[in-house]
Amino acid sequence: MLPTILDLTSLRAAYEAGKSPLDIIEIVIARRAASRDPAIFITPTPDDILRTEARALMERAPQPNSLPLWGIPFAVKDNIDVAGLPTTAACPAFSYQPEKDATVVARLRAAGAIVIGKTNLDQFATGLNGTRSPYGAPRSVFDKNYVSGGSSSGSAVTVASGLVSFALGTDTAGSGRVPAAFNNLVGIKPTPGLVPNVGVVPACRSVDVVTVFAPTVGDGVAIRRVMEGYDAADPFSRKAAPSSLPASGLRIGVLDGAEREFFGNRHVEALYDAAIERARALGATIVPFDYAPFREAAELLYNGPWVAERLAAVKDFLATNAADFDPTVRTIIEGAKAYDAVAAFEGRYKLEALRQKTGEEWEKVDVLMLPTSPTTYTVEEMMADPIVKNGHFGRYTNFVNLLDCAAIAVPAGFDASGHLPAGVTLIGPAFTDDALAPFADAMHRTLNAGMGKDRLTTIPEASRVPSADDGLVPIVVVGAHLTGMPLNHELTRPGGRHIKSCRTAPDYRLFVLPDTVPPKPGLVREPGFDGKGLEVEVWKVTPEAFGRFVQNIPAPLGIGKVTLDDGSQISGFLCEAHAIEGAREITQLGGWRAYVTGQSIRK
Structure with a gap:
């Protein structure tokens, strides 16, 4: 019998024991049909097509686990193209039929993975909460009254509820991290340009990143490695130049003084403090740092000319279909009209000045560890004040892509009543993606809070991320x-x-x-x-x-x-x-x- 959470280790063991991809697909079909959250998927892959793809995989690669992701089910945020399924970006009037897979999807399929469906999102990937969609609001797997986080809302819920092994999201302001925190998952946010965006509907093209939701750090890193690699068709694609971090004695920057803002959520603050102590116990040196220049950079993403990039992505569609936009999304995107080319250059100058200031803080630390989100809200609370409360979620996430960082979000435990989860994110300079992983994995393992909605399961040893000197x-x-x-x-x-x-x-x-x-x-x-x-x-x-x-x-x-x-x-x-x-x-x-x-x- 398969466990609730379909991590890579469990599925590979099932295949070695004689299960076939067709067997797993039947289980996924049954779980999907039994799901109690009707807002997870926008377009599920039809059952008969799933069975056909499983059989085709067995013909193409008959040996169990002969491909890196042989028979692994995954979901795709519906602003990423999957051939044969419509791309809507959570706007029915925008829907189109892509002729081919996005580069990342093509690479995952070549590695043996099977697409289960297209998932719900904050419309045009504009939001961090998951309520801005005409297809409904996916809910936290721990309490249906609470938001799941966005914009990659449906993707996170598919993994946390055991419908798939991993899911793709996108991240401009934190959309690959906040939903991970709210659903007890790992969120892998690569350095901008490491993973190509060809076939992705852009939010802010210059800083968008395709991300991975996974049960473990090891699973997420393995999936990211399949997706990554230069693609000349993406003008922002980059050739990786891996950067290292100290193997021991990692200097971890943490919030201090007035920059510690949790909007009254003492539970998340307590979990952040507990995470700091776990990091210290793992051998890290804890270093308070000045978050102010990072916060000022974060504010540029929505309160500066970068919002004009969101308009650039959909300006023609907005001109003819303004009534088809979610009202909050439309308000945000139309706000871009207040910025001109002068403002864009002034914003760029300010960002570079702030980059220099953050550089002074980076000299003190190797890695930052921040709350993934300082608080959470019910769907009702979010709908009542959608822009302000959504902004609270992005306080510690919005700067990361603007400042060209890698990040891994990991669970941080549950509140005092054992009700709702929170998370912390480890953030490093560009291309420290692999170097961040061993410590992030250790932080997750020492928490003992399970994976997704299964809070009692143990993280498999086979998914452990070895240190940089792994002997391989x-x-x-x-x-x-x-x-x-x-x-x-x-x-x-x-x-x-x-x-x-x-x-x-x-x-x-x-x-x-x-x-x-x-x-x-x-x-x-x-x-x-x-x-x-x-x-x-x-x-x-x-x-x-x-x-x-x-x-x-x-x-x-x-x-x-x-x-x-x-x-x-x-x-x-x-x-x-x-x-x-x-x-x-x-x-x-x-x-x-x-x-x-x-x-x-x-x-």
Whole structure:
């Protein structure tokens, strides 16, 4: 019998024990039908299509857990495109049928995940509370009178109630973090640009981020790694430059003095203080810091010219369909008309001045730990004062994307009556996404508050996030070992972890090796060759698995140092030069996956 919360460890164990993706889909269908919150989904994937997709996955990859997310059910916020399902952004008149998946959805599907449906949101991702939708207001899984948090409201509830293993949200002002706090979940908010936004209806295009709701930090990080990677079709996409944090003695900045604002919610304040003590017990050095410049930066997002970006995203639709907007959303977006180009530049100047001031605070600390939300409200309270009370939720979240930070939101426990949950968020400089994860995971584990609505379950040991010095060996794969390819199971079965998708340096060429089963490419470095780099993946395996892996590599392939597009060098597959004589070159295709896809289409 499956547990309430469908974490990756539990599902993978079920598959190893003989369950099939079709079995899991039937359970998900039954749970979805029994759900008591009618506002979670805008468009559920029809039952027959779910069954068809499960069967197709079993045909494509028959070996259990042979893909990183083999048979894993997930939900998608309805401002992110899923081919075959409409995108509404919670505005029926805006609805359209996307021709293809958003980049992140395509990558997750290639890794074996199955889309269960499109979830409800604050209309046009404008809000942090989850009540601004004509499809209803999803509720906290702990009390139907309370908001679920937004704008990614439905996504968080699907995970917390056990309908899916993870869900995608988006985060401009905190929408990938506040719903996590209100539903006892983890919220993974990547550094802006780490995960591409192609196929996402923008709120503020320059600072939007696709996020992950998951039961554990380990699950969320694994899913983010599948999604991330540069996409030239997104003008704000960036090539990752991972940044480290101290392995021990982490200096954690906490609120002090007048900047500690909880709007009268003493329960959340007490949980924040308890989180500080847990961090101290885990070896962190607690450092009070001045939040004022961060708060001033946060205020720019809604009380400055950045609100004009929200108008830029929907100006043509607003001009013809103003009556179709949620009244509060319309008020916020139309407020952008008060700003002109001069105000935009003045806002940019102010943000950069504040960035310098926050830099002085960053010199004191390695990481910030803030309340994810300083309070919560009932649906009735929120509807009575929607702009002010929504603003309370964003006090400690709105600055994070503007100041180019990574963040992981984790549960912080329940109030004194054991009724409602709260959360804290660990925030680091750009590209500390992986470096934040071990401490965030430790904070979650020491809390012992379960996952989602199951408050008694224990976080699986298999999802533990190892420290930076994890003893695992990185390896670059280029062909049949890529995600979704025939030999990927040689990495996944011994517990290999996908670290990132990236490209090689420009001076590599790729060839189809003749008479190889399954078909394999040959990667050769040619100094001076000026290409665009080739698609590769970086995985990590145990030293024992790496040794067995290397021992079984057939000639003319071997292991050597592969230079990546960020300049790093990692051991990976290379080919002896003599083997490519007369072989077909496919360098121009950009990678092995493009070649295999082309072959399939021709067949």
